[in-house]
Amino acid sequence: MNKLFLSIVGLCSLLALSSSYACNDYSIKEVTSGIYYHQGIHEDANEDNYGAIANVGFIIGERCVAVIDSGGSYLEGTYLRQAIKNKTDLPVCYVINTHTHPDHIFGNAAFKGDSPTFIGHEKLPAAISSREAFFAKTFKEVLGKAYRGTEFILPSKTVSLNQPITLDLGNRKLTLTAYSTSHTDHDLTVFDQQTKTLWTGDLLFMGRIPVMDGSINGWIKTMADMQKMELNFLVPGHGEASSDKWQQGLAKQLHYFTLIRDEIRVIIEDLGTIDQASKQVGIPEQNSWELFDRYHRRNVTASFVQLEWE
Amino acid sequence: MFNRILALFIVSLTFFSTSTYAATPTEPLWPTLKIAYFGDKEIREGANDLLVIEAPKRAEDAAIVPISVKSLVAQTADKYIKNIHIVVDNNPEPYSANFHLSPELGLIDISTRMRVDQYTFVRAIAEMNDGSLHMVSRFVKASGGCSAPAGKDAAAALARLGKMQIRMRKPTVGKPVQAQVIVSHPNYNGLQFDQKSRLYIDAHYVKNIEINYNDKPLISVDTGISVSEDPSIRFTFTPSEAGSITANVTDSEGQKFTHSKNI
Numbered sequence: 269m270n271k272l273f274l275s276i277v278g279l280c281s282l283l284a285l286s287s288s289y290a291c292n293d294y295s296i297k298e299v300t301s302g303i304y305y306h307q308g309i310h311e312d313a314n315e316d317n318y319g320a321i322a323n324v325g326f327i328i329g330e331r332c333v334a335v336i337d338s339g340g341s342y343l344e345g346t347y348l349r350q351a352i353k354n355k356t357d358l359p360v361c362y363v364i365n366t367h368t369h370p371d372h373i374f375g376n377a378a379f380k381g382d383s384p385t386f387i388g389h390e391k392l393p394a395a396i397s398s399r400e401a402f403f404a405k406t407f408k409e410v411l412g413k414a415y416r417g418t419e420f421i422l423p424s425k426t427v428s429l430n431q432p433i434t435l436d437l438g439n440r441k442l443t444l445t446a447y448s449t450s451h452t453d454h455d456l457t458v459f460d461q462q463t464k465t466l467w468t469g470d471l472l473f474m475g476r477i478p479v480m481d482g483s484i485n486g487w488i489k490t491m492a493d494m495q496k497m498e499l500n501f502l503v504p505g506h507g508e509a510s511s512d513k514w515q516q517g518l519a520k521q522l523h524y525f526t527l528i529r530d531e532i533r534v535i536i537e538d539l540g541t542i543d544q545a546s547k548q549v550g551i552p553e554q555n556s557w558e559l560f561d562r563y564h565r566r567n568v569t570a571s572f573v574q575l576e577w578e
Numbered sequence: 579m580f581n582r583i584l585a586l587f588i589v590s591l592t593f594f595s596t597s598t599y600a601a602t603p604t605e606p607l608w609p610t611l612k613i614a615y616f617g618d619k620e621i622r623e624g625a626n627d628l629l630v631i632e633a634p635k636r637a638e639d640a641a642i643v644p645i646s647v648k649s650l651v652a653q654t655a656d657k658y659i660k661n662i663h664i665v666v667d668n669n670p671e672p673y674s675a676n677f678h679l680s681p682e683l684g685l686i687d688i689s690t691r692m693r694v695d696q697y698t699f700v701r702a703i704a705e706m707n708d709g710s711l712h713m714v715s716r717f718v719k720a721s722g723g724c725s726a727p728a729g730k731d732a733a734a735a736l737a738r739l740g741k742m743q744i745r746m747r748k749p750t751v752g753k754p755v756q757a758q759v760i761v762s763h764p765n766y767n768g769l770q771f772d773q774k775s776r777l778y779i780d781a782h783y784v785k786n787i788e789i790n791y792n793d794k795p796l797i798s799v800d801t802g803i804s805v806s807e808d809p810s811i812r813f814t815f816t817p818s819e820a821g822s823i824t825a826n827v828t829d830s831e832g833q834k835f836t837h838s839k840n841i
Contacts, residue, residue, distance in 0.1 A: 391733075398728040398779075401769065402640075402695055406720075453731045482730055539747050539756055541689070541812070542644045543634070566638040566721065570730065573642055573691070573808060576760060577738065 294320075294347040296355075299509045300463045300501050302328040302440070304355065306348065308340070308506055310476040310558040313371060313407070318343045318414035322371035322470075323503055326352050327460055329437020332361035335384070336458050336467050336503075338375030341407075342417030345375025349382075360384050362435055364444065365423065366469025366505065367452045368395040369481070370407050377419040387435075388423035389446045389454035396420055427456055447471070450487040451480065451505075465501040468494070474507025474517040477524075477557035477564060484529055484571040485578075491522040524553055528568060532575050542572045607667045608699065615665065615673055616711060621703060625712035627651075629662075631702045636719040637694040640727045642806050643718060646689030647702045653681045661705040662688070666804050668698035670769055674804035680796050681707070684754060687814040688797070691806040693727040693767070696720045727767070729807045735764040742837035744825055749817045749841045759789055759825040760810045761835060767803035784809045786828045792821035817841055 296304045305325030313319040319340025326335045326348070333352055339345040352360065360382040365373045367389070373396075376386065389395075400420045408415050427433050427446040435442045440462055447455040451470045458467040470479070471490060480487060495518055502514035531549040535541075546565040554560050612621065630648045637643045647662055658681040664674045669692075677688055694700070701715040729735050739762060746757035761784060768781025781803060788798040789811065796815055820841065827835040 394732065398732070399726040402726045402728070406695075449731045449734065453733065483734070539745060539758065542642070542691070543632070543646075546634075546638065565634075569639045569642050569644075573806070573810075576743070576810075577741070577762065577808070 294344075294351060296325070296351045297509070299325075299503055300465060300511075303460060303463065303465055303501070303503075304328075304351070305503055305509055306351070307508065308371065310506065312559070312562065313340055313410050315410075315412035315414055319371055319374060319407075319411050320344045320347075322369075322505055323507075323509070324348055324372070324375065325467075325503065326360075327437065327440070327442065327458075328356050328358065329440035331436070331438025332359050334362040334364060334435060334437055334442060334458075335360055335379060336364045337366055337372040337469065338363055338379060340371035341374045341411050341414040342377050342419075343414040345378025348375055349378050361437070362387055364388070364456065364458055365392060366456050366458070366467070367454055368392060368399060369452070369470065370403050372469065372505070373420075374407070374411075374415075374418045376421040377417055380419075380421075385425050386421055386423045387425045387427065387444065387456075389456045390426040390428045391454035392426065392456075393422050395452065395454045396422060447490055448486055449483040450490040451478070452482040455482070455490075463501060464499050465503065466497065466499050467503045468505060470505035472502070472504040472507075472514065472518055473521060474504045474513070475558055476506045477560050477562070478521050478567070479563050480525070480567045480570050484525055484567075484574055488522065488525050488529065491518060491525070494518055495522070520556070524550070524557070525567075525571075527553065528571060529575065532568065532572050533578075536572065536575055542569050545569075545572050607672070608701075611665060611667060611672050615663070616703070619709075619711055621711040621713050623713050623715075625704065625714055628659075628712050629702055629704050629714045631700065631714045631716050632689075633700050633716045633718050635717075637721040640695045640721045641693055641729065643692045643694040644689060645692050645700055646812070647677075647686065647714075648688075649686035649704070652685050653679070653683050655681050658707050659686055659704045660707045662686070663701075663703040663705065664690075664692070664804075665701040665703065666692055666694060666698055667701070668696050669693065669804045670767065671803050674802055676800040678795075678798040678800075680794070682794070682815075683796060683813070684816050685814065687756075687812075689810075689812040690799075690801075691810050692804050693806055694718050694720070694804075695727045729764055732764060735762065735807055738762040739764065740827075740833065740835040742825060742827065742835055744823055744837055744839040746823075746839070746841070751817055751819060754814050754816045756812065756814050757823065758810060758812045759787060759837075760808060761787065761825070761827045761837075762808050763827075763829060765803065765805060765807045765809060769803075782830055784827055784829050786826075787811055788826045789813065790824045790826070791815060791817070792819070793824075796823075 308321040324337040365388040432445040443459040503509040528550045546568045662677040704712045741762040749755040765783040824838040
């Protein structure tokens with residue numbers, strides 16, 4: 269089974285690289301007019317899924333295309349590039365990275381041929397450089413062949429806190445907003461003004477358990493702010509894009525972090541340990557999320573050491 | 579002691595570097611590390627009658643892996659654990675901490691938090707006052723995923739650099755009480771590359787944490803770059819009278835921080 273799957277992937281990559289054939293495996297859904305995404309699978313990255321575990325996609329204007337997150341490997345980046353080609357011949361003028369995690373930026377090098385402007389949060393360059401060596405060594409092994417060609421590309425344009433920027437794709441304007449520390453210390457969202465679609469990056473996980481790699485308090489505050497937004501569509505970092513399900517998803521994620529924060533605070537107050545907290549906290553949530561066992565304890569650990577400083 | 583060991587290690591780093599940086603090490607490093615750090619001294623392995631080491635089976639967050647060491651034999655003036663050395667085999671700098679312990683501590687119960695970014699053995703080596711060495715170890719799996727040993731919010735860590743806490747439950751004279759010393763510090767490990775300047779960001783980390791009870795040393799820990807951001811030392815001691823706990827912290831740039839708590 270694995271072998272068969274691998275050979276399909278191998279064939280796909282060959283076709284994607286060498287001709288204009290589409291890769292049938294790599295599905296693209298339309299969110300709304302001119303906005304497309306590939307929905308990542310709720311798994312850890314591995315060679316079989318070539319790191320395609322996050323939502324990545326693109327927005328087409330009249331002049332050019334903006335890519336929002338490029339894929340979890342160079343290989344996925346090539347599939348995404350091919351998927352764009354299947355929809356339009358317009359050039360890719362921007363590659364926007366919502367944050368530095370491998371499942372969102374490892375496809376960057378597949379767009380080098382378009383000479384796009386790479387854009388990220390003002391703290392993205394520092395985030396890439398502090399993780400680059402670790403990610404390279406870890407993901408070479410995790411992704412195997414799919415890692416080949418992956419490069420760490422720094423943004424050539426950055427977005428600062430409290431200073432959103434606007435990109436024009438030709439009669440289509442995107443607003444890029446930089447956030448204070450939430451999921452990471454360099455989260456960026458993309459808002460399509462025409463269709464009122466928000467691309468959140470990993471500020472929102474749906475279905476798959478969220479991973480806190482920034483600040484639990486900061487993220488809770490950001491989620492509360494996001495609840496007030498008036499949107500027609502939302503594309504989360506993981507899980508289904510929708511017009512009507514995201515409010516529930518956001519409430520669920522906010523509930524998860526608020527619950528674990530409350531429970532961790534009680535344990536810290538009683539001089540409890542990280543080990544104790546990771547065994548006791550958030551248990552009612554365990555059937556509510558995919559990959560709970562993989563990342564919940566990590567969230568508790570990371571939150572614990574932050575809440576010690578309140 | 580720590581500096582000598584560190585220098586020795588750096589000299590030999592070039593020999594190890596290939597396997598040290600591989601994601602899943604194939605060659606066991608311990609035989610080489612043992613000679614580098616302890617020379618030809620004999621180390622009794624599997625010293626489960628003396629020590630217990632606890633660590634999670636998997637490094638949930640590569641940046642924060644709690645590691646604790648407990649002794650099963652109480653310290654006495656005649657026979658006590660003088661030092662506990664912590665070695666994390668596959669970390670960039672394996673020799674991670676050296677706890678100097680007072681014979682007055684009673685049963686040893688110490689813990690700290692380490693960076694563990696790949697599959698590795700974590701070892702605690704007890705050095706008795708007679709110089710004998712006794713080791714226990716645990717295997718810790720890597721976390722994988724997007725967890726990186728780098729800090730999550732460098733700006734926040736730097737902003738509160740040097741801030742300290744001493745926390746404990748309400749102490750009673752004559753009864754063991756758990757306490758914790760935490761110091762806010764980014765603990766830069768010198769392995770982070772700055773793409774813009776094409777240089778490594780200088781290591782800047784806590785080198786020593788000294789914990790005194792009424793001006794007498796309880797624990798002094800020499801720490802290195804394996805220790806997590808915001809270093810934390812938990813320990814148990816038995817107060818014999820009212821007084822104060824003082825923690826003195828020195829970092830690699832010679833900055834000193836101090837904090838006291840009356841008990």
